[in-house]
Amino acid sequence: MPESWVNSGVDLHLELAGTGPRRAALRQALREAIQDGRLGAGTRLPPYRSLAADLGLARNTVAEAYSELAAEGWLIARQGSGTRVAERPAPGKRVRVPKKAPAASGAPTHNLLQGRPDISSFPRNAWAASTRRALTAAPNEAFGPGDPQGRIELRTALADYLARVRGVRTSPENIVICAGFSDAIRLLFGGGVIRGKLAVEAYGLGFHRALLAGADVHTVPLGLDEHGSRTEELDGLRGVGAALLTPAHQFPIGGPLAPARRIAAVDWARARGRVVVEDDYDGEFRYDREPIGAVQALDPDHVLYVGSASKSVSTALRLGWMVLPERLVDSVLSVKGERERWTSVVDQLTFADLITSGAYDRHIRRMRQRYRDRRNRLVDALAAQAPHIDVTGIAAGLHAVLRLPPGTETSTVKAATWLGLALDGLAGYRHPGAATAPWDGLVVGYAAPPDHAYAAALDTLCQILPHPP
Incomplete structure (x- = not known):
């Protein structure tokens, strides 16, 4: 008999929190289930129709949530095999790049460059x-x-x-x-x-x-x-x-x-x-x-x-x-x-x-909340792991500036490159004719990394920051 959600041996309990849009609540519930290990890598999710019926949602709502999570890297959808949970680090383990090993050549492991919106959230x-x-x-x-x-x-x-x-x-x-x-x-x-x-x-x-x-x-x-x-x-x-x-x-x-x-x-x-x-x-x-x-x-x-x-x-x-x-x-x-x-x-x-x-207004409101949450996670990570680093420019936009101790910007950017972290030093933005930079700094974009990789990107960022004098 073809495998079905009824006889596949898998059951799934999700609680959709809040009173906001149901699609966003479903996305969040699935992310949390993957993060805490209830949905392991390779787990096959129920078909759209089945999960929609269980949760009292429209089929399109479930389909769109699956599609968005697949774009973010949480899920994998393949013709003939349904939608499954993507491979990712084991729950509870933080990803750390070896401090003395250079990142592999090619694309960086983590991208915190400014000016890049979240491409997975295109409406x-x-x-x-x-x-x-x-x-x-x-x-x-x-x-x-x-x-x-x-x-x-x-x-x-x-x-x-x-x-x-x-x-x-x-x-x-x-x-x-x-x-x-x-x-x-x-x-x-x-x-x-x-x-x-x-x-x-x-x-x-x-x-x-x-x-x-x-x-x-x-x-x-x-x-x-x-x-x-x-x-x-x-x-x-x-x-x-x-x-x-x-x-x-x-x-x-x-x-x-x-x-x-x-x-x-x-x-x-x-x-x-x-x-x-x-x-x-x-x-x-x-x-x-x-x-x-x-x-x-x-x-x-x-x-x-x-x-x-x-x-x-x-x-x-x-x-x-x-x-x-x-x-x-x-x-x-x-x-x-x-x-x-x-x-x-x-x-x-x-x-x-x-x-x-x-x-367009609805999209902007949704992205404003998403980027604000990203900004807050950056600020919280710095407060917990590098409280000596001041962060500025966070009231708006898609990036923040981290103030560094004098004379540490160049070495910090080199350390980031060594660990596969793409970001910019503040000096690269200074006009050649402007006065010497008043302080060293990093320009950190927080919009682009996929959700499943953002915690690791922040962890790597905090690793490369100079220690307090």
């Missing part, structure tokens, strides 16, 4: 549903040559969403769709829309600095302290045509730009006929403070707002947006050319539906 079902609705509703002309400004459906959805969530003041006519922040840099500076030197923060992505250097843009670093970039220094700079800032959550050190410095940046742009480019790279993910609105709302004529779906949904989408002062729209479109080259019309229509249907 597959919501995206598929939005794609179906968007394709059904799209007019025939949508499938012709792409409008370089972007689909009106998406620009309209973004104008409403950004006003509601980030306080941005705009209309669909002032929004231009692009392929992410890097594409925005190419269009604005490589295309000559903004000319002159560019004031930047003392710390930022070297990749962005390389793009600007490739466009022959000379960057001038602003000072940085606990209140953010010293925008009062803008008045003393000559030949600067714009300032590029991350005011909601300074990258990578963290912390919002102080109100007085926001005003100073806007006053400078207004008085000199310049612009502030606002990079709102992770504005949706805030945890321990009230939302901080966009600087753009202070003066839409002199602040250019840039956002993307890279952190909130996936870097694979290559989908971003520029909210421009009206006088710059035609100049940007002239640089883009007659057709959209990079951003898929289908992705634009789908993302527009994701926003207007409310699915």
